[in-house]
Amino acid sequence: MNIDFANLGLAYQEHKQAIDxxxxxxxxxxxxxxxxxxTELENKLSHFVGAKHSISCSSGTDALLLAMMAMDIQPGDEIITTPFTFIATAETIAFLKAKPVFVDIxxxxxxIDPLKIEAAITDKTKAIIPVSLYGQPADMEEINSIANRHNITVIEDAAQSFGATYKGKKSCTLSDIACTSFFPAKPLGCFGDGGAVFTKDDYLAEKIKSLRLHGQSKRYHHQYVGMGGRLDTLQAAVLNAKLDHYDKDVKRRQEVAQTYSKYLKHHISIPVIKKDRTSVWAQYSIRVEQREVVQQKLKAKGIPTAVHYPMPLHLQECFAYLAGKKGDFPIAEKVSKEIMSLPMNPYLTEEEIEYITTNLIKTL
Known part of the structure; x- marks a missing residue:
C-alpha cells in the first residue's frame, strides 16, 4: 500500500469543476x-469564522508581518511566543527588529504554557503570539486575561487552526488580531501562498488593508511604509470554491483522527484535545523514541511521515544572537526529539489507517 501524506491531488479532483x-x-x-x-473571499471568511474584518494577504507569514506593522512594532519591542512552532512566528518578529521572547510549551x-507567560513580561513587551498548533487553539482565555492585566495585544497565530473552535467560538476570533495561512497543505489550502488577518478593530483593519497595498490610502498616495502583500485573485477563486465544502472537510479530518486514536490508544500516547475546544487536525502528531528508525521502517512500507518540528527556535542558528541554549525550554526540546506526524487528510480510509497503525505498532 502506498499512502499519500496530504493528498492534494484528490482534494483538487473532488472540487475540480467548481475550482476550474x-x-x-x-x-x-x-x-x-x-x-x-x-472581496467575495473576505466576506465569506468573515461569515465563516464570525469576524468583523477579514483581510486577505499573500501568505501566513505576511499576515503576521501585517498584524505587527499595524501595531507599529518597533526595534527593541518584545513579543512573547513559543519556541515550538514554524519559524515564521518568530522570524517575523525578528524581521521587524523586535525581540522574540520564548516561553515553554x-x-x-x-x-504555549499560559502559566509561564507572565514571568516573561517586561516593560518592553508589546504582544503575545500564541500558536494554535496542529489545529487546536491555545488556552486563549487565560492568555487574553494576562494580556489585559498588562495592557498588551494578543495575536493568535492560527495558521494551522482555521475552522477549529474554542469554547464555542471559531479560531481567528479569539483575540485582538489573528492570522492564518492558506498554504496548500493546510486544512484549507489554495494553490500557492495565501493568508489572512482577522480583527474586530476598525482602525487596525483599515491600516492593514493599506499596508498590504504599499501603504496606500488612495492610488499613489502612501500614508504608511507598507508592502506588496495582496492575495492573488486566482488564489482567492480557489479558496472560494473550497471554502464552500470546508465544514465537510473538517468533519472528515476529525473522523480520520478519531480512527487513528481508536487503533493507537492502547499502544502509544495519542494527541490530547481539551474538552472545551476542537481541532481541525492540521497534523496528527505522536511521539516516539528512535524516531528516525521508526520513520525508515514506515517508509519501507509505503507510509510517509513528517516532523513538525525537529529543532526548537531558541536553538536555531538565526536566533543565536538571543543567546538561547539547550535546557532553556526543556519541554519543547524533549518534544522536538520525539514528535512525528502521520499522514493526515480527509480522504484516508479506515483500511489505510489500519495499515498505517498496524505497521507503526510493530516498530514500537
Missing part, C-alpha cells in the same frame, strides 16, 4: 490583482 470554473472566470476577465473574487497539547 472559478479560476476560468478570473482568467477570462483578467482580474488578476484585487479582483472581485478577493505544555507537554500535552504542545501549545
Amino acid at each position: 470554473q472559478a479560476m476560468s472566470k478570473v482568467v477570462n476577465t483578467s482580474s488578476f490583482i484585487m479582483g472581485p473574487a478577493v 505544555e507537554e500535552t497539547t504542545y501549545n
Whole structure:
C-alpha cells in the first residue's frame, strides 16, 4: 500500500469543476490583482469564522508581518511566543527588529504554557503570539486575561487552526488580531501562498488593508511604509470554491483522527484535545523514541511521515544572537526529539489507517 501524506491531488479532483470554473472566470476577465473574487473571499471568511474584518494577504507569514506593522512594532519591542512552532512566528518578529521572547510549551497539547507567560513580561513587551498548533487553539482565555492585566495585544497565530473552535467560538476570533495561512497543505489550502488577518478593530483593519497595498490610502498616495502583500485573485477563486465544502472537510479530518486514536490508544500516547475546544487536525502528531528508525521502517512500507518540528527556535542558528541554549525550554526540546506526524487528510480510509497503525505498532 502506498499512502499519500496530504493528498492534494484528490482534494483538487473532488472540487475540480467548481475550482476550474472559478479560476476560468478570473482568467477570462483578467482580474488578476484585487479582483472581485478577493472581496467575495473576505466576506465569506468573515461569515465563516464570525469576524468583523477579514483581510486577505499573500501568505501566513505576511499576515503576521501585517498584524505587527499595524501595531507599529518597533526595534527593541518584545513579543512573547513559543519556541515550538514554524519559524515564521518568530522570524517575523525578528524581521521587524523586535525581540522574540520564548516561553515553554505544555507537554500535552504542545501549545504555549499560559502559566509561564507572565514571568516573561517586561516593560518592553508589546504582544503575545500564541500558536494554535496542529489545529487546536491555545488556552486563549487565560492568555487574553494576562494580556489585559498588562495592557498588551494578543495575536493568535492560527495558521494551522482555521475552522477549529474554542469554547464555542471559531479560531481567528479569539483575540485582538489573528492570522492564518492558506498554504496548500493546510486544512484549507489554495494553490500557492495565501493568508489572512482577522480583527474586530476598525482602525487596525483599515491600516492593514493599506499596508498590504504599499501603504496606500488612495492610488499613489502612501500614508504608511507598507508592502506588496495582496492575495492573488486566482488564489482567492480557489479558496472560494473550497471554502464552500470546508465544514465537510473538517468533519472528515476529525473522523480520520478519531480512527487513528481508536487503533493507537492502547499502544502509544495519542494527541490530547481539551474538552472545551476542537481541532481541525492540521497534523496528527505522536511521539516516539528512535524516531528516525521508526520513520525508515514506515517508509519501507509505503507510509510517509513528517516532523513538525525537529529543532526548537531558541536553538536555531538565526536566533543565536538571543543567546538561547539547550535546557532553556526543556519541554519543547524533549518534544522536538520525539514528535512525528502521520499522514493526515480527509480522504484516508479506515483500511489505510489500519495499515498505517498496524505497521507503526510493530516498530514500537
